Amino acid sequence: MSEGSRTLKSGTTLFRVLESLRESDGASVTELADRLGLAKSTVHVHLSTLKAARYVVQEGDVYYVGLRFLGLSEYARTRREAYRLAESLVVELAEETDERAQFIAEEHGKGIYLYRETGERAVRTDSGVGKEILLHSTAAGKAILALFPDERIHEIVDRWGLPARTSATITDKKRLWTEIETIRERGYAFNRGENIESLNAVGVPVKRSDGTVIGAFSVSAPAHRLEGERLETQVPELLLGVTNELELKIAYS
Numbered sequence: 001m002s003e004g005s006r007t008l009k010s011g012t013t014l015f016r017v018l019e020s021l022r023e024s025d026g027a028s029v030t031e032l033a034d035r036l037g038l039a040k041s042t043v044h045v046h047l048s049t050l051k052a053a054r055y056v057v058q059e060g061d062v063y064y065v066g067l068r069f070l071g072l073s074e075y076a077r078t079r080r081e082a083y084r085l086a087e088s089l090v091v092e093l094a095e096e097t098d099e100r101a102q103f104i105a106e107e108h109g110k111g112i113y114l115y116r117e118t119g120e121r122a123v124r125t126d127s128g129v130g131k132e133i134l135l136h137s138t139a140a141g142k143a144i145l146a147l148f149p150d151e152r153i154h155e156i157v158d159r160w161g162l163p164a165r166t167s168a169t170i171t172d173k174k175r176l177w178t179e180i181e182t183i184r185e186r187g188y189a190f191n192r193g194e195n196i197e198s199l200n201a202v203g204v205p206v207k208r209s210d211g212t213v214i215g216a217f218s219v220s221a222p223a224h225r226l227e228g229e230r231l232e233t234q235v236p237e238l239l240l241g242v243t244n245e246l247e248l249k250i251a252y253s
Contacts, residue, residue: 010046013038017046018065021056026064073130077114082206082214082250089217089242090115094122096238097219099226104133104140104203105215109156111141114215123199123222136176137165139191139203140216146183147205147213153180168193188236193223200226204239209251217243 020035021027029047033040047063050056057066078084086103093101098119104111111133135141135156145153162171170176183189191201201220207213219235220226226235 013042014046014049017043018050018056021063021065026059026062028061028063032063077129080214081253082208082246083114085246085249085253086206086215086217087115089246091117093117093217093219093238093242094119097221097235098122099219099221101217101219102140103215103217104138104144106135106141106144106213109135109159111135111138111144121221121225123220133195134160134163134165136162137169137191137195138218139189139201139220140218141203142179142183142189142191143203143205143216143218144213146180146189147207147211165195166193166197168197170194188239190231191218191220198223200231202226202231202235202239204236204243206243206246206250208247214250217246 016036017032020032024031024035027035029040029044032038032047033043036043047056047058050066051058051063054068055066056063058064083103083105090101090103094117098121100116100118100122102116103114105114106112113129113131113133116129133141135145145156148156157173157176162173162176163169164171170179179189187204189203191199191203193199195201199220200223201218203216203218205213205216217239219239
């Protein structure tokens with residue numbers, strides 16, 4: 001049976017309502033209905049259900065995602081010891097580089113930001129904790145892909161495609177495979193403005209002792225600050241050191 005062949009329609013709608021609430025930072029029944037193309041009565045029933053379960057709050061005519069979700073989200077982020085161990089190292093990377101550092105894991109063929117810290121010079125973008133990203137357009141994502149078996153990579157590309165985020169994004173399968181082979185050989189990945197214009201990044205995968213992937217660290221910065229030797233050598237060496245530290249902690253914890 002293929003994934004998604006049996007789903008509850010009302011459940012799917014419920015999550016669409018929640019996602020829209022989050023993306024819009026609160027909305028009324030009418031605004032949600034217009035945005036989602038649903039009847040106002042349908043939206044109202046779902047919001048009433050979520051409110052009764054204390055997962056949304058209502059302020060006047062506007063509904064917001066409730067704080068009760070924090071318990072679920074924190075559990076999801078810390079359910080694996082490896083994820084918990086990565087947090088302090090992300091802080092260390094941000095302090096060492098003065099740039100933005102993050103740790104990303106993969107679920108359902110996409111990357112999820114688990115931790116993100118910003119150094120003093122870091123550029124703040126919209127990639128907050130919990131945000132999903134496509135793997136092919138980021139350094140951490142490509143680093144994760146490179147550790148997957150070829151069959152798994154094919155599955156992910158077939159499911160999500162290779163959409164362009166910028167003019168530099170890899171959108172050709174042959175070019176992606178060439179890149180993956182290079183990453184496998186050197187142990188880290190580059191992103192040269194492929195996800196956000198003029199923002200470069202380096203990503204290094206984290207793996208268990210059996211070789212399976214856990215996630216990836218990355219550091220990103222404006223292209224004029226992360227280029228040349230800093231991009232090609234300094235930041236990769238720093239990331240490789242932090243990655244080795246986490247892998248040792250996981251192996252002997």
